[in-house]
Amino acid sequence: MKCFQIFICSVLLLVAVSGARAESYNALKDYACADMSGGVWLYEGYRAEDGAYLQMVYDHAPLREVSRYGLDARFIPDSGQPFHPFMTKYPDYLMGSPATVGKRYDAVLTWVAPKNGKVSITGFARLMGNIRGEAEGKKVKAFLVQNGKELWKSDIKGGDTGKFKVGTDVSAGDRVHLHIQNTGDASGNLTAFDMSVEAVKH
DSSP, rough: HHHHHHHHHHHHHHHHEEEEEEEEEEEEHOOOOSBHHHTTTEEEEEEEETTTEEEOOEEEEGGGGGGHHEEEEETTTOOOOSOOOOOEEEEEEEEHHHHHOSSSSEEEEEEESSSSSEEEEEEEEEEEEEEEEEOOOEEEEEEEEETTEEEEEEEETTOOEEEEEEEEEEEEEEEEEEEEEOOOOOOOOOOEEEEEEEEEEO
């Protein structure tokens, strides 16, 4: 009987832990080659001319492009830009860049709410500069929006970090977008970032 009780307790604990994990999401940890990582994350480019969010393509970058895009990158190959908006994963953060010249094309990390509830959204964006680490004099705009409503924004200069922590109510299917936007500089838009979403217990 005692062994059976221990077994039942173990099962209940496992269920509780699994449920807790399902209530918390982290973009860096969940990054994968799937179109929707972790069941909730999308990697997109925002085309400002018509307000469209276009899903990035996941691919292993050709050797000659590794320095530009990283090894396992997501990008928009048909953006019509000399330098595509892209994202890739590093050990401690995600890295992305909007299109650097031409029409505005933001790099966008999107979280899709799996159900109704109140959530806490935390994260950061840090401007790293160009591939040589030159960040002085550079600047990007970073902002967080939910269904068109702005939750947070920051103008981030080279080497600086913008941090956010916001609470909001969501309905299943709502989308929260973290935008990285070029401010007119033709280079030096590489931005490190991450975002976590956690359900708020009532």
